[in-house]
Amino acid sequence: xxxxxGTVFKFGDNVDTDVIxxxxxxxxxDPAELATHCMEDIxxxxxxxxxxxxxxxxxxxxxxxxxREHAPIAIKAAGVxxxxxxxxxxxxxRNSINIGLPIVECPEAAKGIDAGDQVExxxxxxxxxxxxxxxxxxxxxxxxxxxxxxxxxGLVNYINAx
Amino acid sequence: MGMTMTxxxxxxxxxxxxxxxxxxIEANLDLVLGNDITSPVAIKEMDKMKVNGVFxxxxxxxxxxxxxxxxxxxxxxxxxxxxxFAKRNEITNYFEVGEMGIExxxxxxxxxxxxxxxxxxxxSHTCTYGALGAFSTGxxxxxxxxxxxxxxxxxxxxxxxxxxxxxxxxxxxxxxxxILHIIGMIGVDGALYKSMEFVGDGIANLSMDDxxxxxxxxxxxxxxxxxxxxxxxxxxYMKEHSTKKYTIYEADEDAIxxxxxxxxxxTLRPTVxxxxxxxxxxxxxxxxxxxxxxxxxVVIGSCTNGRIDDLRIxxxxxxxxxxxxxxxxxxxxxxxxxxxxxxxxxxxxxxIEAGAVVSTPTCGPCLGGYMGILAEGERCVSTTNxxxxxxxxxxTSEIYLASPAVAAASAITGKISCPCxx
Numbered sequence: 157x158x159x160x161x162g163t164v165f166k167f168g169d170n171v172d173t174d175v176i177x178x179x180x181x182x183x184x185x186d187p188a189e190l191a192t193h194c195m196e197d198i199x200x201x202x203x204x205x206x207x208x209x210x211x212x213x214x215x216x217x218x219x220x221x222x223x224r225e226h227a228p229i230a231i232k233a234a235g236v237x238x239x240x241x242x243x244x245x246x247x248x249x250r251n252s253i254n255i256g257l258p259i260v261e262c263p264e265a266a267k268g269i270d271a272g273d274q275v276e277x278x279x280x281x282x283x284x285x286x287x288x289x290x291x292x293x294x295x296x297x298x299x300x301x302x303x304x305x306x307x308x309x310g311l312v313n314y315i316n317a318x
Numbered sequence: 319m320g321m322t323m324t325x326x327x328x329x330x331x332x333x334x335x336x337x338x339x340x341x342x343i344e345a346n347l348d349l350v351l352g353n354d355i356t357s358p359v360a361i362k363e364m365d366k367m368k369v370n371g372v373f374x375x376x377x378x379x380x381x382x383x384x385x386x387x388x389x390x391x392x393x394x395x396x397x398x399x400x401x402x403f404a405k406r407n408e409i410t411n412y413f414e415v416g417e418m419g420i421e422x423x424x425x426x427x428x429x430x431x432x433x434x435x436x437x438x439x440x441x442s443h444t445c446t447y448g449a450l451g452a453f454s455t456g457x458x459x460x461x462x463x464x465x466x467x468x469x470x471x472x473x474x475x476x477x478x479x480x481x482x483x484x485x486x487x488x489x490x491x492x493x494x495x496x497i498l499h500i501i502g503m504i505g506v507d508g509a510l511y512k513s514m515e516f517v518g519d520g521i522a523n524l525s526m527d528d529x530x531x532x533x534x535x536x537x538x539x540x541x542x543x544x545x546x547x548x549x550x551x552x553x554x555y556m557k558e559h560s561t562k563k564y565t566i567y568e569a570d571e572d573a574i575x576x577x578x579x580x581x582x583x584x585t586l587r588p589t590v591x592x593x594x595x596x597x598x599x600x601x602x603x604x605x606x607x608x609x610x611x612x613x614x615x616v617v618i619g620s621c622t623n624g625r626i627d628d629l630r631i632x633x634x635x636x637x638x639x640x641x642x643x644x645x646x647x648x649x650x651x652x653x654x655x656x657x658x659x660x661x662x663x664x665x666x667x668x669x670i671e672a673g674a675v676v677s678t679p680t681c682g683p684c685l686g687g688y689m690g691i692l693a694e695g696e697r698c699v700s701t702t703n704x705x706x707x708x709x710x711x712x713x714t715s716e717i718y719l720a721s722p723a724v725a726a727a728s729a730i731t732g733k734i735s736c737p738c739x740x
Contacts, residue, residue: 183392251458
């Protein structure tokens with residue numbers, strides 16, 4: 157799997173799916189449309205600032221709340237290449253893998269990375285490098301089958317390809 | 319080393335004698351459910367799969383309930399997609415407007431969820447059915463699609479936290495206060511990835527509706543599921559509502575728990591979660607010490623608190639009283655049968671005479687869909703389950719989560735109040 161590399165947007169604890177994609181937009185399931193409202197209720201300018209490849213870093217319990225798959229879909233469609241957090245809410249974790257958005261749990265990285273840092277993530281080794289500060293962190297490497305799910309852009313394509 | 323109640327159900331569904339926490343298993347599913355928000359995404363994914371239809375047309379439940387009756391053209395298109403899928407696949411348990419209700423109140427009432435079942439639903443509050451001794455958990459749309467196609471899902475076997483409930487709750491303390499107290503105690507990620515198993519002789523003092531409320535909000539502590547042992551009351555409920563065969567599982571005496579908490583229900587007080595997290599709890603006594611918290615709206619309903627017991631308590635408080643001028647009070651019975659029962663018991667008359675509005679079943683305002691959206695800076699006391707930023711409307715609006723008793727009392731006074739103050 158190709159490394160993720162980009163500029164970091166930093167968030168705190170308990171970023172919930174209602175702020176990631178507010179329910180008022182759930183009358184659509186179109187990724188491109190959802191992406192235009194990504195993170196709207198926590199950072200109104202996020203969609204104007206985010207560039208393809210950028211990385212979200214947050215502290216604990218990222219993605220808590222509703223089971224809406226629209227949340228990781230919106231993040232992925234907004235161009236985000238990886239989400240790193242201290243911990244993830246469990247439904248969000250499953251959903252992200254299933255739609256092909258790479259996410260990595262790493263408490264040390266979540267603490268040692270600030271907004272605006274340049275970060276690179278190697279999914280084969282789980283190594284997260286903060287290029288701005290010159291520090292590295294060991295996150296959990298994806299087992300091969302999970303890498304394949306993500307590379308196939310999600311569980312459905314992965315099942316079909318088998 | 320013994321197994322927890324949840325582990326025993328999962329072991330059976332996976333065809334194994336034994337499972338341990340952390341083990342990855344593939345389990346057979348007894349029910350797969352989705353709503354009008356999550357099913358269209360699942361249907362789109364399923365269409366991409368190379369499969370011929372669903373695994374079992376009797377084991378799928380499709381309940382349009384979030385933006386239903388259709389709130390706008392886009393919602394109508396989503397509902398149409400679900401309706402056509404249900405028709406195409408001859409889904410037995412598709413519930414159209416007129417027979418639908420809020421999914422987690424409707425499915426137990428229809429007898430589709432019983433003890434020992436393994437249930438996944440593309441809705442986070444799927445954990446509700448643990449009140450009947452089932453393993454049920456929320457998933458996303460892709461998992462729902464795979465579940466509909468194959469009748470199976472993979473799980474990581476969870477470890478568990480045990481909550482020993484003792485004693486009897488006092489007047490105006492209900493299941494909502496119990497679960498808000500627990501979330502306040504362990505936090506919104508206190509049970510992350512884990513089961514919450516409720517045991518103890520205090521359970522006998524909780525109605526089925528109280529137990530549904532408690533299991534429903536396990537997700538608000540990050541839990542994978544919440545589950546109750548099956549007692550005479552739960553068996554009576556299942557016999558009344560279902561013809562499905564149920565299986566009772568009990569935790570082994572030497573089951574391993576990560577943590578154990580003992581809670582004396584008689585010591586609990588009416589509890590309110592302040593913005594913007596369910597863990598920000600305060601008792602009514604603490605609130606009495608604060609400056610009054612004036613409100614604009616009250617919502618009584620949802621998959622958490624829209625059942626008949628909830629409406630009875632709200633009506634008991636509102637009977638012969640008036641909603642304060644300038645306050646909107648919205649009451650939403652969770653299903654058609656609850657609606658009808660509330661009508662026959664005269665509860666709807668009480669609500670309307672008090673100046674509340676009564677709506678057809680919908681999740682509407684709980685997630686800021688429609689039927690009670692908040693404007694800039696407005697405050698709402700709500701019997702729903704989440705008070706995140708912008709959940710019910712404008713990003714600066716505020717939600718205070720509470721029981722039906724506190725919500726109804728607050729509608730009368732216009733500030734957060736307990737019925738004991740009236």
